Amino acid sequence: MSILELLDYTGVAVFAATGALSASRKQLDLIGFLFLAAATGIGGGTFRDVVLGATPVFWVVNPTYLIVCLAAALVVFVGAHRIESRYRLLLWLDAMGMSAYCVMGAAKGFVATGSPTVAITTGVLTASFGGILRDLLANEPSVLLRPEIYITAALIGAAAFTAATVAGVPLPAASAIGAGVAFAVRGGALLFAWRFPVYKPRPGRHPDDVM
Amino acid sequence: MSILELLDYTGVAVFAATGALSASRKQLDLIGFLFLAAATGIGGGTFRDVVLGATPVFWVVNPTYLIVCLAAALVVFVGAHRIESRYRLLLWLDAMGMSAYCVMGAAKGFVATGSPTVAITTGVLTASFGGILRDLLANEPSVLLRPEIYITAALIGAAAFTAATVAGVPLPAASAIGAGVAFAVRGGALLFAWRFPVYKPRPGRHPDDVM
Amino acid sequence: MSILELLDYTGVAVFAATGALSASRKQLDLIGFLFLAAATGIGGGTFRDVVLGATPVFWVVNPTYLIVCLAAALVVFVGAHRIESRYRLLLWLDAMGMSAYCVMGAAKGFVATGSPTVAITTGVLTASFGGILRDLLANEPSVLLRPEIYITAALIGAAAFTAATVAGVPLPAASAIGAGVAFAVRGGALLFAWRFPVYKPRPGRHPDDVM
Numbered sequence: 001m002s003i004l005e006l007l008d009y010t011g012v013a014v015f016a017a018t019g020a021l022s023a024s025r026k027q028l029d030l031i032g033f034l035f036l037a038a039a040t041g042i043g044g045g046t047f048r049d050v051v052l053g054a055t056p057v058f059w060v061v062n063p064t065y066l067i068v069c070l071a072a073a074l075v076v077f078v079g080a081h082r083i084e085s086r087y088r089l090l091l092w093l094d095a096m097g098m099s100a101y102c103v104m105g106a107a108k109g110f111v112a113t114g115s116p117t118v119a120i121t122t123g124v125l126t127a128s129f130g131g132i133l134r135d136l137l138a139n140e141p142s143v144l145l146r147p148e149i150y151i152t153a154a155l156i157g158a159a160a161f162t163a164a165t166v167a168g169v170p171l172p173a174a175s176a177i178g179a180g181v182a183f184a185v186r187g188g189a190l191l192f193a194w195r196f197p198v199y200k201p202r203p204g205r206h207p208d209d210v211m
Numbered sequence: 212m213s214i215l216e217l218l219d220y221t222g223v224a225v226f227a228a229t230g231a232l233s234a235s236r237k238q239l240d241l242i243g244f245l246f247l248a249a250a251t252g253i254g255g256g257t258f259r260d261v262v263l264g265a266t267p268v269f270w271v272v273n274p275t276y277l278i279v280c281l282a283a284a285l286v287v288f289v290g291a292h293r294i295e296s297r298y299r300l301l302l303w304l305d306a307m308g309m310s311a312y313c314v315m316g317a318a319k320g321f322v323a324t325g326s327p328t329v330a331i332t333t334g335v336l337t338a339s340f341g342g343i344l345r346d347l348l349a350n351e352p353s354v355l356l357r358p359e360i361y362i363t364a365a366l367i368g369a370a371a372f373t374a375a376t377v378a379g380v381p382l383p384a385a386s387a388i389g390a391g392v393a394f395a396v397r398g399g400a401l402l403f404a405w406r407f408p409v410y411k412p413r414p415g416r417h418p419d420d421v422m
Numbered sequence: 423m424s425i426l427e428l429l430d431y432t433g434v435a436v437f438a439a440t441g442a443l444s445a446s447r448k449q450l451d452l453i454g455f456l457f458l459a460a461a462t463g464i465g466g467g468t469f470r471d472v473v474l475g476a477t478p479v480f481w482v483v484n485p486t487y488l489i490v491c492l493a494a495a496l497v498v499f500v501g502a503h504r505i506e507s508r509y510r511l512l513l514w515l516d517a518m519g520m521s522a523y524c525v526m527g528a529a530k531g532f533v534a535t536g537s538p539t540v541a542i543t544t545g546v547l548t549a550s551f552g553g554i555l556r557d558l559l560a561n562e563p564s565v566l567l568r569p570e571i572y573i574t575a576a577l578i579g580a581a582a583f584t585a586a587t588v589a590g591v592p593l594p595a596a597s598a599i600g601a602g603v604a605f606a607v608r609g610g611a612l613l614f615a616w617r618f619p620v621y622k623p624r625p626g627r628h629p630d631d632v633m
Contacts, residue, residue, distance in 0.1 A: 026356055029406070031363040035339075035355055038332070046262060051468060053477030055264030056323065063328035112478065117485035121460070128457075136347065136558065137355055144457055144559055145448055152453045195451070237567055240617070242574045246550075246566060249543070257473060266475030267534065274539035347558065348566055 008104065009068055011097035015130050016041030016069040018094055020076035022138040030077055037073035038066065039137055043130035048105050048122045052112045091190055095153075099183040102127040102154040103161045103175050116162045123158025124151060127182075149189035157182020219315065220279050222308035226341050227252030227280040229305055231287035233349040241288055248284035249277065250348055254341035259316050259333045263323045302401055306364075310394040313338040313365040314372045314386050327373045334369025335362060338393075360400035368393020430526065431490050433519035437552050438463030438491040440516055442498035444560040452499055459495035460488065461559055465552035470527050470544045474534045513612055517575075521605040524549040524576040525583045525597045538584045545580025546573060549604075571611035579604020 019040030023033040042059045049057040059065040105126025110119035128143070128151045135142040143150055161178025169177065188194050230251030234244040253270045260268040270276040316337025321330035339354070339362045346353040354361055372389025380388065399405050441462030445455040464481045471479040481487040527548025532541035550565070550573045557564040565572055583600025591599065610616050 028356065029358060029363070031366060032355060034366075035335075035362060050261055050472055051477065051479045051482055053479075053482075055262065055266070055477070057262045057264075059332075060262055060264075060320075060324055060326075060329050063324075063326045063332075066328050066332055109482075113482055113485075115482075115485045117488050118482050121481075121485075121488055124457075132559070137343070137353065139353065139356060142559065142561065144454060145450065145561060147451060151457060152451070155453060155456075239567065240569065240574070242577060243566060245577075246546075246573060261472055266473065266477070268473045268475075270543075271473055271475075271531075271535055271537075271540050274535075274537045274543075277539050277543055348554070348564065350564065350567060 008100065009064070010093075011100045011104075012041040012045075012065050012068050013072045014090070014093040014097040015044075015101075016072035017076055017090065018131065019069075019134045019138075020073045021080060021090070022134055022140060023073075024076060024080040025140075026138055030073075033073040033077045034070060036134055036138060037076070038069040040130045040134040041065070041069040041072065043133040044101060044105070044126040044128065045130075047129045048108060048126045051125075052109065052122065054108070054112065092187075095183055095186040095190065098127045098150065098154055098186060099157055099179040102157040102182050103178040106158040106161045106178065107165075107171070107175070110162060110165060116166055119162045119165075120155065120158045123161065123178075124154050127151075127154035127158070147195055149185060149194050153182045153186035153189065156185050219311065220275070221304075222311045222315075223252040223256075223276050223279050224283045225301070225304045225308040226255075226312075227283035228287055228301065229342065230280075230345045230349075231284045232291060232301070233345055233351060234284075235287060235291040236351075237349055241284075244284040244288045245281060247345055247349060248287070249280040251341045251345035252276070252280040252283065254344040255312060255316070255337040255339065256341075258340045259319060259337045262336075263320065263333065265319070265323065303398075306394055306397040306401065309338045309361065309365055309397060310368055310390040313368040313393050314389040317369040317372045317389065318376075318382070318386070321373060321376060327377055330373045330376075331366065331369045334372065334389075335365050338362075338365035338369070358406055360396060360405050364393050364397035364400065367396050430522065431486070432515075433522045433526075434463040434467075434487050434490050435494045436512070436515040436519040437466075437523075438494035439498055439512065440553065441491075441556045441560075442495045443502060443512070444556055444562060445495075446498060446502040447562075448560055452495075455495040455499045456492060458556055458560060459498070460491040462552045462556035463487070463491040463494065465555040466523060466527070466548040466550065467552075469551045470530060470548045473547075474531065474544065476530070476534065514609075517605055517608040517612065520549045520572065520576055520608060521579055521601040524579040524604050525600040528580040528583045528600065529587075529593070529597070532584060532587060538588055541584045541587075542577065542580045545583065545600075546576050549573075549576035549580070569617055571607060571616050575604050575608035575611065578607050 016037035019036035019038070020033045022040075023036045026032065028036070042065055046057045046059070049055060102123040106119040106123030108126075109122030110116070113119070131143045131150075134140075157178045160181040161174050164174035164177045165171070227248035230247035230249070231244045233251075234247045237243065239247070253276055257268045257270070260266060313334040317330040317334030319337075320333030321327070324330070342354045342361075345351075346355075368389045371392040372385050375385035375388045376382070438459035441458035441460070442455045444462075445458045448454065450458070464487055468479045468481070471477060524545040528541040528545030530548075531544030532538070535541070553565045553572075579600045582603040583596050586596035586599045587593070
């Protein structure tokens with residue numbers, strides 16, 4: 001198995017584990033663990049493949065990804081109390097998965113279209129859609145609405161990978177650059193609680209307006 | 212029309228009716244009924260076809276499915292008070308639809324890939340995604356988060372169908388087995404309020420953790 | 423650039439702006455603005471292309487649509503207080519976008535399938551899915567659940583365009599008819615607070631029933 005595949009399966013497993021942890025917080029039964037684990041683990045890549053027209057999607061072509069999600073869900077179902085007591089560790093593993101995913105998504109998008117804009121978009125989607133889907137399905141506050149630097153880290157990592165690729169840097173080096181940048185940004189956010197400037201109401205704004 | 216087609220249209224109609232009933236609980240106008248009916252009736256099959264790459268999806272190829280959803284929505288809009296007074300009947304019809312759907316989804320997934328894992332996954336998705344979408348759009352507690360044996364019944368039925376097919380059982384018999392098992396499990400859950408063991412917090416777990 | 427393309431980009435930009443305004447109400451950071459702007463601006467067309475099998479989807483083929491969403495998000499992030507003080511204007515621009523979108527969605531669906539039913543469905547989806555996705559992701563009351571004549575206007579416009587097309591009216595005229603009807607219905611709803619009859623509970627209905 002290549003390093004990239006190993007990273008890929010690791011990313012799926014870690015994302016799936018975060019989905020199963022949501023199920024544990026909601027005290028669901030095993031099927032709920034499986035469902036949320038799969039949605040989180042393969043949701044982003046599924047969305048990426050669908051918009052790129054790369055169907056059947058990756059987990060239909062290679063069901064091993066489903067087995068990985070299943071295994072992650074079972075591990076969490078049996079031992080969630082242990083994993084959650086290692087919550088920080090999971091956050092860091094999740095950061096690793098995100099870093100690998102924003103690069104893989106960007107790479108697949110760039111190969112398919114040659115467009116940097118599309119590559120960055122598919123990179124961000126692949127890294128973030130699974131978590132957004134998890135929060136939607138589990139009815140938890142969406143990662144999209146929390147003032148955390150997570151999707152931003154995926155964006156910066158995907159942009160770094162794409163810029164390096166466009167500049168002619170070979171794939172392995174560009175991947176290392178993109179994943180490294182994404183992990184550094186996310187890691188800094190975890191260590192130092194970095195925040196991005198948020199929109200501040202100004203005179204003339206009507207917060208009660210409903211679109 | 213073959214038995215399978217008849218079952219198929221019945222499944223779509225019943226699922227669509229449950230979507231329209233959500234619209235009636237939310238006291239929406241007719242378009243809300245149509246929208247939720249269609250989302251619930253064809254959502255699962257749409258997701259199945261998209262991930263399998265079987266596009267255009269089934270209701271684009273055969274718009275009769277849309278007409279069926281439209282008709283179901285109109286019937287509920289005009290007579291929801293009657294249908295809801297037959298709520299138990301609807302639950303049993305929904306169980307029939309789910310039983311047929313987990314088999315059809317599994318059959319389509321198995322034919323497309325030959326993978327039992329994919330077949331079971333597409334079976335569960337086809338049977339459950341429409342209802343999950345309905346609850347998301349109607350902002351109601353998701354079937355995924357309720358301690359009901361519903362998705363589990365679809366999983367068991369899809370697994371039974373797939374196992375029988377792999378074992379060489381001809382399609383009609385395998386379909387009857389899968390649908391029968393799914394219906395028996397769901398029916399038992401409705402009659403005897405069966406529940407699956409849910410995740411129980413243990414020492415060391417931090418319920419306040421937010422992923 | 424043709425009139426149709428211009429309308430198309432305008433529609434994307436206006437829908438994207440409504441997504442960014444949701445982000446401003448949630449006081450998100452810039453990435454939240456970009457994400458909600460893109461989801462709202464291109465969500466409907468993405469869904470349309472996916473169910474029709476027209477993949478890679480339009481914004482993968484032509485990333486300019488992503489640039490337009492990005493620009494709209496930046497404009498709102500910098501000047502939301504100005505835009506929101508022009509809330510009515512935005513509602514009318516949104517009505518224009520919806521009018522153009524229900525026609526484009528219906529046209530694409532009709533060309534792909536020749537089915538009026540599919541054409542009307544893809545018209546409604548293209549015009550409404552982006553807004554539904556925006557409200558789901560931003561955790562705001564869904565346009566689907568509000569008693570507003572919005573999706574209904576898209577349905578009527580798509581139906582008018584399709585009827586005209588079936589009747590042999592050439593594309594430009596049919597488009598003008600469809601968009602005009604949709605805009606008139608939505609405009610009337612904005613000006614006179616038109617409402618459609620909603621479902622009213624009747625004796626025998628059990629509002630506590632949970633599907």
